[in-house]
Amino acid sequence: MAEISVNIFVGNTTFIDPEVYKLWLEGHSSFEGASIRYQKLSSQTAGLKFDLLKSDTTDNYRMFLAMEKHLRSPVTLSYQPLFQIPPDMQRMLIEKYYELDSIVAREILGKKLSSKHRKDLDEVSDKTKVSLKSCRRQYDNFKRVFKAVEDMEGPMVKNIQANFCFSELLAKKYAAVVFFANNRFETGKKRLQYLTFSDFAFCADEMIVKWTAGSTDSRKEDLDADFDREFLQELRELKILVSDKDASDQHKGLISASLKGKISEKAYADIESNFKNLSRAIVNIASGMIHSKELRDFFNDVVEKIVEPTKQAQWTSNDMALFLKCYTSSSYQIEGMGRHSRLHTTLERYMTTLTKCVLRMYHS
Known part of the structure; x- marks a missing residue:
């Protein structure tokens, strides 16, 4: 055998x-x-x-x-x-396990991650058509990550990756959740409902990169969750762009000359007639960020005072992009700004992120 x-x-x-x-x-x-x-x-x-x-x-x-x-x-x-x-x-x-349903994350974003809000998840489930079990798991995930990294030193995205083994893409989404929960941004106003979780997460990433304490000094604590207070104080000095009539008129003249023929006629006409209001909105948002309530209203203010008025005047996204770029570059030529060269860095730091946020929010 x-x-x-x-x-x-x-x-x-x-x-x-x-x-x-x-x-x-x-x-x-x-x-x-x-x-x-x-x-x-x-x-x-x-x-x-x-x-x-x-x-x-x-x-x-x-x-x-x-x-x-x-x-x-x-x-x-x-x-x-x-x-x-x-x-x-x-x-x-x-x-x-940690994947986000964007519609669920959008409902939770900006809220304090407390047991009180966890009890309200049945409303989130009804609104989003995502099961209550899934909503609870996602909420608990948000809270778990927040608690783990809120007091850590060092870059938030890397801290999240190290503690939760996330990809960089997923870690950035959770960094946005932590950033919004820490700073309690207002996201629930009616005029903000058109903005998606991805819109807010994009803006949070830009703010973390440019406006937090760790964005300029890697030795500071609470690097990415907190705004750079010195920077917020310096933003108040940008009022020089609107407080002096001659400076404001000079700024408008520089922008008008630079943009003539490069943007739509409707946008150009609106700049000619409404420049002071638009410039004041840009500067007032900046100078108000030192106050907690105005900081929390950042997104509402941007939509109310910049996005909605220019959309009503039928600006295109390209019009807005060219205007904000020109607004920044021409500011350096104003006499008052010329005497305060330190403000050039402050303005650039502010306008770089504001521009990206405004353009991201400039959709229906």
């Missing part, structure tokens, strides 16, 4: 079904998850038994629940002994 040679390989790598994991994250019960899987697979697999699929789904859910304590502390996932998970699968598990 011929000998039969059999090679046996024994492994304990944990198998993760991404589709079942997605159903679990979405907040479906194991029965609901099995039903969704059955509807999808029964037409593709002859003789598929629902009970078998239900049992498999329940086993997967039980495994995810056992993993969840490590997902809440992602750095432990790589060295815990219970589940042998390849590095690429670990990254997928973490990224998906």
Whole structure:
């Protein structure tokens, strides 16, 4: 009788079904998850038994629940002994667990991450059509990241990556959540409802890069969550652009001469007739940021005093981009600014970020 040679390989790598994991994250019960899987697979697999699929789904859910304590502390996932998970699968598990539903994040953004607001998540669920379980998981994720990094020194995005093993893209989204929660920006006003989470996250990233204490001095504490107070104080000195009539008239003349023929006729006519109001809005927003309430109203003020009036005057995005660029460059030529060269750096720092934020918000 011929000998039969059999090679046996024994492994304990944990198998993760991404589709079942997605159903679990979405907040479906194991029965609901099995039903969704059955509807999808029964037409593709002859003789598929629902009970078998239900049992498999329940086993997967039980495994995810056992993993969840490590997902809440992602750095432990790589060295815990219970589940042998390849590095690429670990990254997928973490990224998906902390993935944001933009519509949910938009509802939570700017709110204090407290137990009181957690109780209101049923309203968020009804409004966004995202399950309450998913809303709660996302809210708890926001709060967990916020608590972990709010008092840390060093760049916030890197701190989040180090503590939660996020990709840079996901870490930047959470940095925006932390930044907004820390500074309590007003995001709920009616005129702001057209702005998306992505709009706010973009602006938060620009503010972190240019306007926080760590943006100019890496030795300072609370680097990325707090604004640079010295910078906010210096912004008050930009009132020189609007407090002196001669300076304001000179500024308008420089801008008009530079933009003639380069922007739409409607935008040019509006600059000619409404320059002082627009310039005053730009400067007043800057000078008011030293006060907590006015800082919290930054986005509302930008939309109310810059975006809405120019849109009503039928400016295009290109008109606005050229105007803001010219507004900045021509400011340096004004006599009063010429005597305060230190303000050139302050103005550039302010206008670079304001310009990016305004242009990002300049949509329907």
